[in-house]
Amino acid sequence: MERREPSAVAVWLGLADDPFNRQKTARFGDAGAVRSGRVWSILVLAFLLGLWLLASRFGWIEPFYWPPIGATWQRLVKLATEGFRNVPLWEHVGISVYRVLTGVFFGALVGIPLGFAMGLSSFARGVFDPIVEFMRPVPPLALIPLIILWFGIDETAKIILLFLAALFIMTIAARAGASGVRIAKVHAAYSLGASRGQILRHVILPNALPEIFTGLRTAMGVCWGTVVAAELVAADRGLGSMIMIAKNFLQTDTVVIGIVIIGIIGYGIELLMRFAERRLVPWKGKG
Amino acid sequence: MVYALPGGGSVHALERITLDIAPGELVSVLGPSGCGKTTLLNILAGFLAPTGGEVRVGAEVVRGPGAERGMVFQQGALFEWLSVAENVGFGPRMAGRPKAEIAARVEALLRRVGLSGFGATPVYQLSGGMQQRVALARCLANDPAVILMDEPLGALDALTREKMQGLVLRLWQETGTTIVLITHSVEEALFLGERLVVMAPRPGRIEKEYRLPFSREALTGEARAIKASAEFVRTREEVLAMIWGMEEEIMGHEGGSGAA
Numbered sequence: 100m101e102r103r104e105p106s107a108v109a110v111w112l113g114l115a116d117d118p119f120n121r122q123k124t125a126r127f128g129d130a131g132a133v134r135s136g137r138v139w140s141i142l143v144l145a146f147l148l149g150l151w152l153l154a155s156r157f158g159w160i161e162p163f164y165w166p167p168i169g170a171t172w173q174r175l176v177k178l179a180t181e182g183f184r185n186v187p188l189w190e191h192v193g194i195s196v197y198r199v200l201t202g203v204f205f206g207a208l209v210g211i212p213l214g215f216a217m218g219l220s221s222f223a224r225g226v227f228d229p230i231v232e233f234m235r236p237v238p239p240l241a242l243i244p245l246i247i248l249w250f251g252i253d254e255t256a257k258i259i260l261l262f263l264a265a266l267f268i269m270t271i272a273a274r275a276g277a278s279g280v281r282i283a284k285v286h287a288a289y290s291l292g293a294s295r296g297q298i299l300r301h302v303i304l305p306n307a308l309p310e311i312f313t314g315l316r317t318a319m320g321v322c323w324g325t326v327v328a329a330e331l332v333a334a335d336r337g338l339g340s341m342i343m344i345a346k347n348f349l350q351t352d353t354v355v356i357g358i359v360i361i362g363i364i365g366y367g368i369e370l371l372m373r374f375a376e377r378r379l380v381p382w383k384g385k386g
Numbered sequence: 387m388v389y390a391l392p393g394g395g396s397v398h399a400l401e402r403i404t405l406d407i408a409p410g411e412l413v414s415v416l417g418p419s420g421c422g423k424t425t426l427l428n429i430l431a432g433f434l435a436p437t438g439g440e441v442r443v444g445a446e447v448v449r450g451p452g453a454e455r456g457m458v459f460q461q462g463a464l465f466e467w468l469s470v471a472e473n474v475g476f477g478p479r480m481a482g483r484p485k486a487e488i489a490a491r492v493e494a495l496l497r498r499v500g501l502s503g504f505g506a507t508p509v510y511q512l513s514g515g516m517q518q519r520v521a522l523a524r525c526l527a528n529d530p531a532v533i534l535m536d537e538p539l540g541a542l543d544a545l546t547r548e549k550m551q552g553l554v555l556r557l558w559q560e561t562g563t564t565i566v567l568i569t570h571s572v573e574e575a576l577f578l579g580e581r582l583v584v585m586a587p588r589p590g591r592i593e594k595e596y597r598l599p600f601s602r603e604a605l606t607g608e609a610r611a612i613k614a615s616a617e618f619v620r621t622r623e624e625v626l627a628m629i630w631g632m633e634e635e636i637m638g639h640e641g642g643s644g645a646a
Contacts, residue, residue, distance in 0.1 A: 281462055281463070283459045283460075283462055283463035284462070284463055284464075284465065286431070286433055286451070286457065286459070286463070287457060287459060287463040287464075287524075288465075288476070288480075289433075289450075289451035290431060290432075290451045290452070290453070290455060290456055290457040290534075291453060291456070291476050291477035291480060291524070291525075291528055292452070292453030292477055292480050292481055292528060293476075293480045294480070297480050301465075301476075301480070302465065305465070305467040305468075306465075306467070308467070380467075381508070382466040382467050382508065382510055385466050385510035386462060386466045386510075
């Protein structure tokens, strides 16, 4: 039976099987045989965009609930050129990203050594275990009132909140990395003459890097959610504060734009971290 | 070696093991699972302290792991974040040897184990057999007086395994290092061991010792022919029967319900 090779575009869109999957007979339950389905994704996006266009054109929805497409575009241009309430758009974005990066940085700075100590010493494990295990299930947002009481609502307070959010994630990741080292590797290093310090530096640390990276990725994601929420509560700059203030002025278009930017940046952070992970710890999962 | 169990009982993992290994000897240790082979090797390596008795290398009493006793593990003991060359050079680097010396040494060792040109390759890109070649080279880089091998070829497929047996013998001959090799493959133990120690379980003890000609013969002869020789087959059947007997006994002790 003569069969034409499916084109690469058709496979990418999910309209055809690649030559390997085409020969499979038991497809249901075989995750590898599920087509990409991109053609449907494209159709859905096109449908939503078309719906928005039509709704704007014929005024199906009150602008109070959902902004018309033309006005939203104009608002975006205005935000990008004039800023929001005398603060440029990039500054709102920048300050939110800066808060997250600072919080995660200090969280990692304290959390990684703490997690290592907990994985390697019974004293550190005993001392910090109750605190870490108790703080682990507490959502960072629940700390906001306490942080406001202690530190007020200035920049330091937000950084401390994000630091705490990142700290426990990083501690647990580093602890898992340090205690997850295969004993054969440690024994091999000892019998190659390595000292305890060398085993920490050359075996336990690199062995824990993939876990630490996963921790960083999680911490970034959690902190991004936390920063937006913290800015909703108390801030005059940042994406969260922008959409909160815009709400007070009933600027639904600014609110929608803010939400989309928050989504795009959150996704961008995730992509960047995955890229960095592939570059920096290519041995992940290959031990 | 007696392990105390939580709850008051104890397991007699090893009992009165006396083993005198001459320099340059290749000793293979064979026994059914649970006979304490790995416990014995861990005591020799210095990772476990015996509850009675002592281990000596020359005049030195073993008190912990050390670079003069190299180890080769079954698998998963390579450092996957390092390249092949960095893995092989790990020991000398930890000892603070000069870079040029390490590089020359690594180069020579890679050639010896048939991995020339693979120095820059990440170890996780190598096949199982090549990874064990790296493990052997890494161990040799420290010039150990004794090499302890814990099922070094256990995770390899049968064909690769046979090839690697030849490599182990060649390295043994070229370096003159003492080797203690633990295996659960009867054929491998017979083929590689100049001396074969068969262990019995509960408590772990030495059941029987053999002096075997096959490893010496293999240095000059054809491996397949040696393994097919009448003498080899006869010894193999004898040892197999002995180990089968032990397994049966274990099953009997447990009322035939549990696996050993």
